[in-house]
Structures are given as structure tokens and as C-alpha cells.
Amino acid sequence: MNYIIPSLARVTVNSTAGLVGRPSIEVDGTSFALNGRNVSYRFHVDAQTGDIILTHFGGPVTEDPVQDPSANGGGWSTQMHLRREFPDLGRGDFRTPAVRIKQSQGHTVSGFRYKSHQVVAGKPPLPGLPCTFGGADKEEEGVETLVLHLWDECSSVAADLAYSVFPEHDAVVRSVSITNRGSGPITVEKLASLSVDLPHDEYEMLQLQGEWSRECTRTRRKVDYGLQGFGSTTGYSSHYNNPFLSLVSPDTTESHGDAWGFSLVYSGSFLVEVEKSPQGLTRALIGMNPSQLSWPLGPGETLVSPECVSIFSSAGIGAMSRKFHRLYRRNLIRSRFVNETRPVLLNSWEGLHCDFDGDTIYKLAQESADLGARLFVLDDGWFGDRYPRVDDRAGLGDWTVNPRRFPDGLRSLVDRINKLKVAGSDQPLQFGLWFEPEMISKKSVLYEEHPEWVLHAGEYPRSETRQQLVLNAALPEVQDFIIRSVANILDTVPVTYVKWDNNRGMHESPAPENHHAYMLGMYRVFEELTTRFPNVLWEGCASGGGRFDAGILQYFPQSWTSDNTDALDRVHIQFGTSLVYPCSSMGAHVSAVPNEVTGRVTPIRFRAHVAMMGGSFGLELDPSRIPAEDKARIPDLIRLAEKINPIVIRGDFWRLNLPESSNYPSALFISEDGREAVLFAFQIRATTVHNFPLLKLQGLDPRATYRLDGERTLSGATLMNGGVQLRFGTDYDSKVLLLERVD
Numbered sequence: 001m002n003y004i005i006p007s008l009a010r011v012t013v014n015s016t017a018g019l020v021g022r023p024s025i026e027v028d029g030t031s032f033a034l035n036g037r038n039v040s041y042r043f044h045v046d047a048q049t050g051d052i053i054l055t056h057f058g059g060p061v062t063e064d065p066v067q068d069p070s071a072n073g074g075g076w077s078t079q080m081h082l083r084r085e086f087p088d089l090g091r092g093d094f095r096t097p098a099v100r101i102k103q104s105q106g107h108t109v110s111g112f113r114y115k116s117h118q119v120v121a122g123k124p125p126l127p128g129l130p131c132t133f134g135g136a137d138k139e140e141e142g143v144e145t146l147v148l149h150l151w152d153e154c155s156s157v158a159a160d161l162a163y164s165v166f167p168e169h170d171a172v173v174r175s176v177s178i179t180n181r182g183s184g185p186i187t188v189e190k191l192a193s194l195s196v197d198l199p200h201d202e203y204e205m206l207q208l209q210g211e212w213s214r215e216c217t218r219t220r221r222k223v224d225y226g227l228q229g230f231g232s233t234t235g236y237s238s239h240y241n242n243p244f245l246s247l248v249s250p251d252t253t254e255s256h257g258d259a260w261g262f263s264l265v266y267s268g269s270f271l272v273e274v275e276k277s278p279q280g281l282t283r284a285l286i287g288m289n290p291s292q293l294s295w296p297l298g299p300g301e302t303l304v305s306p307e308c309v310s311i312f313s314s315a316g317i318g319a320m321s322r323k324f325h326r327l328y329r330r331n332l333i334r335s336r337f338v339n340e341t342r343p344v345l346l347n348s349w350e351g352l353h354c355d356f357d358g359d360t361i362y363k364l365a366q367e368s369a370d371l372g373a374r375l376f377v378l379d380d381g382w383f384g385d386r387y388p389r390v391d392d393r394a395g396l397g398d399w400t401v402n403p404r405r406f407p408d409g410l411r412s413l414v415d416r417i418n419k420l421k422v423a424g425s426d427q428p429l430q431f432g433l434w435f436e437p438e439m440i441s442k443k444s445v446l447y448e449e450h451p452e453w454v455l456h457a458g459e460y461p462r463s464e465t466r467q468q469l470v471l472n473a474a475l476p477e478v479q480d481f482i483i484r485s486v487a488n489i490l491d492t493v494p495v496t497y498v499k500w501d502n503n504r505g506m507h508e509s510p511a512p513e514n515h516h517a518y519m520l521g522m523y524r525v526f527e528e529l530t531t532r533f534p535n536v537l538w539e540g541c542a543s544g545g546g547r548f549d550a551g552i553l554q555y556f557p558q559s560w561t562s563d564n565t566d567a568l569d570r571v572h573i574q575f576g577t578s579l580v581y582p583c584s585s586m587g588a589h590v591s592a593v594p595n596e597v598t599g600r601v602t603p604i605r606f607r608a609h610v611a612m613m614g615g616s617f618g619l620e621l622d623p624s625r626i627p628a629e630d631k632a633r634i635p636d637l638i639r640l641a642e643k644i645n646p647i648v649i650r651g652d653f654w655r656l657n658l659p660e661s662s663n664y665p666s667a668l669f670i671s672e673d674g675r676e677a678v679l680f681a682f683q684i685r686a687t688t689v690h691n692f693p694l695l696k697l698q699g700l701d702p703r704a705t706y707r708l709d710g711e712r713t714l715s716g717a718t719l720m721n722g723g724v725q726l727r728f729g730t731d732y733d734s735k736v737l738l739l740e741r742v743d
């Protein structure tokens with residue numbers, strides 16, 4: 001037997017609480033350990049090849065697992081048995097590589113060897129890219145970074161692998177940068193942010209796939225021999241697939257078992273690859289989509305990849321999600337609104353579409369205030385002069401107020417709206433506005449003046465979708481134009497909320513690398529605008545959830561989850577989205593029935609209860625056109641939404657029953673201090689002659705006493721092990737119950 005002897009210094013382990021008290025980065029020569037509270041990530045440098053070899057990524061360990069090289073089989077290629085942290089190409093690893101560089105000599109072989117490393121307090125920001133950060137006050141709080149410097153001797157290319165550990169969150173964040181130190185140009189054709197090789201075992205992969213109006217459908221499948229994966233080539237993260245992958249053991253559930261989550265902090269096209277090798281190892285890669293990269297690097301130039309957040313949980317998928325939520329709320333979302341209760345809003349879109357003038361808008365604002373909404377949002381249709389935006393055929397790009405719809409200007413209308421008082425308070429009604437600044441209509445002054453600003457490829461026709469084209473945000477003059485156009489309005493009209501929409505995919509990119517350049521351009525735009533207007537609540541939107549990703553969260557604390565406001569579909573979409581993104585970041589509205597997308601009719605209470613699970617609760621309807629008895633219920637529903645919103649925004653989310661597998665989907669929010677909780681329980685279909693199930697809560701303190709909905713008091717143990725039986729009536733029935741810790 002030829003055991004590899006564990007090499008790191010001994011540490012004390014508190015076996016129940018994980019590895020508390022242990023340094024988050026341990027270095028012993030060229031062996032490295034990254035320690036979270038309940039996770040260990042360990043690798044070392046292979047002395048012969050200079051390759052970085054992973055030995056463990058999972059629950060806490062104090063040394064490398066006992067490994068016997070002779071137990072790795074023989075076979076045709078020795079490299080195939082290695083767990084490589086940065087698999088390069090062309091030297092005998094026949095699995096999918098993390099990096100592919102077209103060298104100046106024309107070939108795509110590379111060979112990176114460890115050269116040196118560095119431990120850095122805190123986490124240096126990624127230039128031009130969104131990224132997680134340390135404490136809000138002290139950047140070095142709660143995070144430490146290890147940088148491995150790798151070097152390719154034959155091509156003079158350097159690669160830096162940066163690993164940051166957030167021990168509180170069991171998170172390891174990685175990004176990679178490539179620098180050309182040679183004298184000729186090279187092209188980076190592929191650069192995965194994360195590459196990880198898990199040992200021989202059975203795994204399943206969880207992903208969020210979908211379409212417009214069907215975002216974030218949770219899908220689970222077996223990881224089988226060969227290559228499987230998903231991604232986006234739309235130019236954005238897309239409705240089709242979310243830039244998130246989870247690998248789980250076959251027996252992992254919401255509350256038990258191993259779960260690894262990988263979330264890419266990026267809003268552009270991406271690729272996820274999962275390959276089970278013939279030898280049984282599973283490689284996972286996630287990064288920018290290589291089919292749209294081909295990034296040229298001249299001598300001295302660097303390409304930095306977006307970062308990927310990896311989180312491990314041994315306590316099921318739900319625990320993994322909660323770790324993502326906490327990390328993203330504290331260490332990713334920069335907005336000052338991240339912890340704040342969001343104003344209940346009424347959005348004009350589903351009520352009026354593009355069909356309004358100043359008077360109809362004022363009337364709708366008045367009704368909003370009367371119902372108790374705090375923010376009125378004017379959606380599409382307010383702009384364009386020579387080519388007014390009165391339908392979706394014209395006007396995008398001309399961000400001037402339509403003088404015929406608003407003869408006294410928008411400012412004077414908003415001043416009147418701000419004089420309206422929200423029902424039951426002396427607060428003024430706030431005003432929010434819709435933009436779609438990355439887009440342009442052919443019928444617009446901007447297109448007449450700058451046809452060259454539109455994405456186009458030579459003589460190919462510029463294909464239109466929704467009668468609009470995409471501006472090329474890779475161009476600095478386009479970025480400046482967008483910043484100027486939006487800032488002009490925000491400087492002159494008292495807007496407290498912006499909905500930033502983006503309604504089509506990219507066609508006819510002038511070059512593959514333009515896709516990433518576009519995203520870098522938009523990140524500059526988002527950074528500048530959100531920094532200049534920090535008191536605006538920014539909401540992202542892309543035909544619903546077409547750009548709902550960790551990258552956008554850096555700038556916009558919330559995004560519109562889906563254009564589909566059907567409450568039943570929303571249970572699926574919101575539960576799916578919560579796999580990685582905090583509920584605080586979801587916009588969720590009550591709209592009229594029959595629903596515009598599905599035609600389904602559900603009770604207003606069900607619609608409202610579902611929407612209350614999102615951080616930004618709102619109405620998207622014309623109150624004068626809904627049944628009087630529904631309208632009469634709205635003020636109470638708004639009051640309930642406002643009451644529980646602080647717990648939704650800041651609390652931990654426990655999915656109790658999943659809509660895919662239960663007629664009684666349910667979820668619990670628990671405040672971080674454990675003193676308050678809100679239980680959401682739904683019945684989809686009425687069933688006859690069944691006992692109603694006992695709903696077992698989770699996440700409470702078994703020894704504490706809780707008051708359930710202002711009435712009975714019960715122990716946490718009873719609530720979790722015994723449960724609560726709820727009686728439902730008709731189809732789409734729902735309950736929202738409050739729990740209060742009383743001891």
C-alpha cells in the first residue's frame with residue numbers, strides 16, 4: 001500500500017459545530033486547505049507536473065482523505081484519473097477543458113504549472129465585473145483570498161486562480177485570469193470560472209430551465225457517463241437556463257444529504273458542462289459561453305473571468321439555498337435597499353399597456369394611493385416625440401417625454417402624484433418609471449442619427465424581434481448615451497424607483513468577443529447609474545426573468561421574476577428561483593383574472609398570498625376594472641403584505657412542501673434572530689374525503705415556545721415533529737400564519 005500521508009498541521013475540531021475557530025485558509029508548503037464552518041476544500045501541487053490536484057470538496061475534514069494512487073486504476077491515459085483544478089488542453093486529459101487558448105503559433109495546447117501563491121486579507125474586487133465582497137464597512141471582514149499563480153513556460157502565458165473563502169457561508173468563490181506575457185497575440189477561446197472534479201460516485205444534477213413565462217423550472221436528472229450540460233447563447237443569462245448548477249447525491253432531498261451549488265456571477269451567455277469520465281469521476285465547469293468568447297489578448301493584456309460561487313451543504317438542498325441567500329444579501333447586493341422593506345407598488349402595465357395619457361395615469365395613481373399602495377409605476381409608453389411610443393413599433397431610444405401625452409411635462413404630473421396621500425397614512429405616493437435603455441426601434445430619431453450603434457454583422461439583415469434592435473453596449477459612446485439618457489430623466493423628475501427592462505436576445509453580433517464586451521459595457525452603465533442615484537430602488541427585468549442572475553443582483557436588489565403573474569405558475573417559478581436567489585430579490589404582483597398568460601382564474605387572496613412571498617409586492621391591474629368584492633379585499637391584503645415584508649426581506653426561507661410533489665406547497669420564513677416567522681400554505685386542488693395532512697415546520701428551536709397566529713402557544717418540537725393540520729376549502733385556497741417566539 002502506498003498511502004499519501006496527510007500533511008497539514010493538526011487542528012482541533014468541534015465535531016458538532018463544524019470547524020469553528022479554524023483558519024479559513026491553511027497553507028503547508030504547497031498544500032492548501034480552504035475551511036468554512038461546515039465545508040473543506042483541499043488541493044495541493046503535484047511535485048512532478050506542477051498541476052493543482054483536488055483532494056476534497058465536501059464536509060469538514062482535518063486532513064486529506066486516505067487515498068491510494070494504485071486504487072485509481074491503470075488504463076489508457078494516466079491524466080484521466082486526476083482531479084485537476086485547472087484542466088488545460090492538449091496534453092492527455094481528454095475530458096472537457098477549463099481553458100482553451102489559441103497560442104500565437106496557432107495551436108491550442110497549453111501547460112500551466114504552479115509557480116507561487118499569495119494569501120490576501122479580504123477579497124480584491126474583479127475589475128469591471130460584479131463580485132461578492134467582504135463586510136459592508138470593512139472589505140476584509142469575513143473573507144480571505146488565496147491566489148495561485150500558474151505559468152505556462154512554452155507560451156509565456158500566466159494564469160491566476162483566485163479562491164476566496166466566506167467561512168460563515170460555507171462558500172468558496174473562484175475566478176481565473178489569463179495574462180499574455182509573450183510577444184505575440186493569443187486568443188482565449190474558453191475560460192471556465194469554476195472547474196471541479198468530484199470523485200467516483202453517483203450524482204444527480206439540478207438545474208433551472210424554462211422559457212418566457214415559465215422561468216426557473218426545477219429539473220433534476222442523473223449525471224451519466226459522457227458530457228451533459230446547458231447554457232445560454234442569447235447574449236444574456238436567459239429564461240432558457242439559469243447560470244446555476246447543483247450536484248447532489250441521488251438520495252439528497254430538501255432537508256437531507258450532500259448538495260453542491262455553483263452560481264455564476266454573470267449576466268451574459270454562459271455554459272455549464274458536467275462530464276462523467278469513463279473512470280467514473282465527475283467534472284463540472286461553469287463560465288462564459290466559449291462559442292461567444294474568442295477574446296484576443298495582445299502582449300501584456302489580461303482577461304478576467306466572472307466569478308463562480310460554490311456552496312456545499314450536507315444538510316440538503318434547502319440548507320444550500322439558505323446559504324446562498326444569506327451570502328447574496330450580505331456580500332453581493334450593493335443597494336442600500338437590500339435589508340429594507342420594499343414599498344407596495346402598483347404598475348400600470350397590465351392595466352393600461354401603452355394606451356394612456358396624463359389624465360388616465362393620474363387617475364390610476366389616485367386609485368393606487370386609495371388602495372394603500374406606496375409607489376405608482378408608469379410602465380412602457382411615456383416617451384418619444386417624433387416617433388412616439390404608443391405601441392411597440394416605435395420610439396425606443398428616444399428617452400424624451402411624449403409631449404402630446406404629457407403636455408405639461410412629466411415633472412408636473414409627478415408633482416401632482418406626489419401630492420396624493422397613501423390611504424391610512426400621511427405619506428406621499430412615490431413615483432417610479434420604466435426604461436428599456438439597451439434597445440432601439442428602427443422608427444426612432446436615435447436610429448436615424450446612429451444606425452451604426454446597433455448590433456450588426458456586415459451586410460446581414462438586422463433581424464428584428466418585437467420590432468426592436470439591440471444597441472451595441474460594447475461601444476463606449478453607446479454606454480455614455482445610455483447613462484446620459486437615463487440620468488437626464490432622473491435628474492429632472494423625482495423618480496424613486498426604476499424598472500430596467502430588456503426584451504430581446506442578441507442577434508448579429510459583430511464578433512464573438514462582442515458578447516462579453518457588451519456585458520462589461522452594461523456593468524459600467526449599471527455601476528455608474530446606481531452609484532449616482534443610490535436612493536433609487538432599481539428593479540431588473542428582461543421579459544420577466546430573462547436576466548435574473550447573481551451578476552445583476554450586485555446593482556439591482558430586485559428583479560421581476562416572470563411576466564407570468566398566474567399565481568399557480570408563480571408558486572413553481574418563485575420556489576424554483578429561490579433555489580439560489582433570496583426571496584427579497586423577487587418582484588411579485590397581483591394581476592387581474594382571467595390571467596393574461598394562462599387564462600386561469602384564481603381567488604384574489606391566493607394571488608396576493610403567493611405574491612407576498614416575493615420581496616417586492618405589488619399590484620399590476622386597473623382597480624376600476626376588477627370585481628368590487630376583490631377590490632374591497634385589497635387594502636387588507638396590502639396591510640398583511642407590509643406586516644410580513646420585513647421577515648420576507650431579511651429572513652431565512654424554508655421550502656416545506658414543493659409544488660412539484662405536493663398538492664399543498666408550503667414555505668416558512670424565519671427572521672434571522674428566530675423570533676418571528678411566517679408560514680405560507682397553499683392548496684392547489686380541492687380534494688374530497690381526505691384528511692388534511694399535518695404540515696411539519698422546520699428551522700425552529702425545538703425548546704422554544706411559539707404563539708401561532710396570535711392564539712395557541714406550542715413548542716418548536718411540537719410544531720416540527722407533530723405539525724399543524726390546516727383545513728382548506730376550494731381550489732387555490734391559501735393561508736398565511738404568523739408565528740412569534742414568546743419565551
Ligand SMILES: *[C@@H]1O[C@H](CO)[C@@H](O)[C@H](O)[C@H]1NC(C)=O
Nearest residue numbers: 017018038059313314315319
Ligand atoms: C454541518 O454538517 C452537519 C453534518 O456534517 C449537519 O448535521 C449540520 O446541519 C451542518 N450545519 C450547517 C449549518 O450546515
Ligand SMILES: *[C@@H]1O[C@H](CO)[C@@H](O)[C@H](O)[C@H]1NC(C)=O
Nearest residue numbers: 136329330335336338339672
Ligand atoms: C444587511 O443586513 C446584514 C445582516 O443581516 C448586514 O450584514 C448587512 O451589512 C446589511 N446591509 C446593509 C446595506 O445594510
